[in-house]
Amino acid sequence: MNDPLPDLDPVIHAPARLRLVAALAALDDGDRIAFPRLQQLQGLTAGNLGAHLRKLEDAGYVTVEKTHRGRTPTTYVQLTRRGRQALEDHTAALRALLEPVTARAAAGRSEGAA
Amino acid sequence: MGTTTQHDQDDAGLDPREALALLDAERTRTQQRLVPDLRLLYGTWGVAWLVGFLVLWGSTTGRGPLALPPAAGGVVFAGLLVAAVVVTGVHIARRTAGVRGASSTQGAMYGWAWLLGFGCMASVMASAAGAGASPDVLGVLGPAVSGLVVGLLYLGGGAMWQDRAQYSLGVWILLSSAVGALAGHPSNHLVMGLLGGGGFLVAALVVAARGPRAGAPA
Numbered sequence: 001m002n003d004p005l006p007d008l009d010p011v012i013h014a015p016a017r018l019r020l021v022a023a024l025a026a027l028d029d030g031d032r033i034a035f036p037r038l039q040q041l042q043g044l045t046a047g048n049l050g051a052h053l054r055k056l057e058d059a060g061y062v063t064v065e066k067t068h069r070g071r072t073p074t075t076y077v078q079l080t081r082r083g084r085q086a087l088e089d090h091t092a093a094l095r096a097l098l099e100p101v102t103a104r105a106a107a108g109r110s111e112g113a114a
Numbered sequence: 115m116g117t118t119t120q121h122d123q124d125d126a127g128l129d130p131r132e133a134l135a136l137l138d139a140e141r142t143r144t145q146q147r148l149v150p151d152l153r154l155l156y157g158t159w160g161v162a163w164l165v166g167f168l169v170l171w172g173s174t175t176g177r178g179p180l181a182l183p184p185a186a187g188g189v190v191f192a193g194l195l196v197a198a199v200v201v202t203g204v205h206i207a208r209r210t211a212g213v214r215g216a217s218s219t220q221g222a223m224y225g226w227a228w229l230l231g232f233g234c235m236a237s238v239m240a241s242a243a244g245a246g247a248s249p250d251v252l253g254v255l256g257p258a259v260s261g262l263v264v265g266l267l268y269l270g271g272g273a274m275w276q277d278r279a280q281y282s283l284g285v286w287i288l289l290s291s292a293v294g295a296l297a298g299h300p301s302n303h304l305v306m307g308l309l310g311g312g313g314f315l316v317a318a319l320v321v322a323a324r325g326p327r328a329g330a331p332a
Contacts, residue, residue: 015128015136022137026144028217037212041144076214091137097130 008097011059012090016044017052021087024062024079032065032078053077061086148213150206156283156318162198164311166191167257171303174253178304224271231263253299257306261291279320286313 012021023041027033033041039049056062061083065076079087128136165180172178173187182190210221242255265288272281290309294302 013128013133015133018128018133018136019140022140023144026141026148027213028215031213031215031217034212034214041147078215087137091134094130094134094137098134 008093009086009090011055011061012086014052016048017056020049020052021056021061021079021083024077025084025087027079029084030078032063032076035075035077038077056083059083059086148209150209152280152321153318154205155202156314156321158198158201160311160314160318162194162311163314164307166194167303167307167311169194171300171307174300174303220274224267224274227267227270228263231267232260235259235263250299254295254302257302258291258295261287261294261306261310265291279317279324283313283317286310286317 012018020042023038024033035046035049039046042049044052053062053064057064061080063078063080065078067074067076168178169180169182169187170191172181173184175181206221206225210218238259239252239256243252247255265284265286268280268284268287270284272278272284287310290305290313293309294305297305
């Protein structure tokens with residue numbers, strides 16, 4: 001018999017965006033980070049980061065705000081409340097997926113805690 | 115609701131356990147890289163105070179392992195403090211670069227508190243010297259007032275960031291400064307070096323032992 005599995009959010013579940021959302025969630029609520037710094041932290045190319053951010057922005061998970069500091073254009077990225085919630089839901093869904101597996105593994109052979 | 119889940123093509127191979135581990139690791143790693151490393155800051159100031167005050171004490175009394183000529187003692191002491199200020203400023207600027215919002219405002223306000231505190235101290239010292247304070251009085255006043263500023267700011271920082279180690283360091287620096295002031299000049303330099311500098315180094319070890327960002331949300 002099949003337990004109903006919780007749906008995983010496809011926007012977040014891609015590894016690159018999972019990392020990206022986790023990094024943005026490390027900022028305090030209400031803080032935003034400059035695009036180049038985020039790029040440096042994530043080790044992504046500007047094009048790659050931009051593409052992932054666009055997907056997250058389309059889902060309403062991040063806001064991308066273009067401002068000017070003097071004459072230099074700067075882009076700031078921030079996780080929205082909805083994005084933070086989506087990450088929490090996603091984490092809960094992952095844990096739920098894992099629970100039966102853990103229970104089964106414990107019932108069978110002992111888990112190799114490596 | 116079906117039991118099938120749609121995925122992007124690029125998430126193949128990421129099982130829930132890996133995904134959770136990735137989330138956790140990335141969050142912790144990013145947090146660490148956005149906040150100043152207190153081990154580095156406490157370690158830097160610990161060495162600067164320990165060596166600097168021992169040099170100052172040695173050059174005044176001619177005792178101890180670091181007994182330089184009196185003029186050289188002051189220069190080495192000042193040089194160590196300037197170096198520590200530069201290391202601190204550059205490190206914090208690098209770690210906090212590119213982040214805007216409530217926490218950066220908080221950090222900037224706190225940073226200004228240090229500048230204002232030491233600016234005020236400089237005018238107190240200048241005024242005392244102008245009023246004819248003896249070298250012994252100035253020698254007590256300098257370490258005591260700077261210890262007072264440092265200790266109080268660590269109390270404030272510890273309270274603001276709910277950091278018990280930082281708060282304890284503030285208490286310790288205040289105690290060291292009080293003991294130093296009571297010991298009088300030039301013994302206060304020995305007290306500030308051993309107790310104050312030693313306190314910073316112990317704080318660096320405590321922070322290192324407690325691991326990354328204790329108390330951060332999981």
